[in-house]
Amino acid sequence: MPAIPAIEAPLIEIFSSMQGEGVLIGCRQVFVRFAECNLACDYCDTPYQAGPTCQIESKPGSGQFTSHDNPVNLSEITNLISHWQHISNNVHHSIALTGGEPLLHADILLAWLPEVLTILPVFLETNGTLPAELEKVMHLVEWISMDIKGSAVTGETTPWADHADFLALAKERLCQVKLVVDAKTANTELLEAARLVNRYAPDVPFVIQPRTQAGGPVLGGKTLLDLQSIASTEHRDVRIIPQTHPWLGVA
DSSP states (O other): OOOOOOOEEOEEEEEEEEOOSGGGTTOEEEEEEEOOOSOOOTTOOSOOSOOSEEEEESSTTSOOEEEEESSEEHHHHHHHHHHHHHHTTTOOOEEEEESSOGGGGHHHHHHHHHHHTTTOOEEEEEOSOOHHHHHHHGGGOSEEEEEEOOHHHHSSOOOHHHHHHHHHHHTTTEEEEEEEEOTTOOHHHHHHHHHHHHHHOTTSOEEEEEOEETTEESSOHHHHHHHHHHHTTTOSOEEEOOOOHHHHTOO
């Protein structure tokens, strides 16, 4: 009988921490960070190119890591996550697939996520530009957090058409759509983003997330309140939520 091939993927790291962004702030998650991305945003604060090894936390929440060869056998990761959930009193809310861009590995996820779902539900963090890849795995995902990649902070042309196609498909799983902003973000870009969310996912929170620099947001509260007022002319549920994990000194 032929051996079943291992489900393998290039990873950057695996660790346990609180969710520091958006509507699930404070929820404990197991983060599985996939390598590779189809974008190269100026503000990106995480490595995404695959190396010969990845880093896996030795104990959930310890901040201590060991190196493991890439690509990683994901069935072994399933066992690790199950063990972590057991020894941490079921503290984890979900498994966060992040990157890079996890949907670049959609075929791998399609094979692996049924194993994952025997332990915890899945939270997908994505740049919202790969609707065809999302379609393959959406039935295995409980929540989707999508970023709108505004040109002001990414340094790339905003992929509006891809975002629209993605939103039209993802709306039943979306828990939020985020836009990272800084002083260069134009009101026209903010309004177009809010308008897009309202058209395709009117009941989903639109999160304005100030870019983080030196551990804190680059925009002050008054400016953020003004941006919220502007976006609220196009969408009814606009929230200001900065990143919290840099303040707390956790990953």
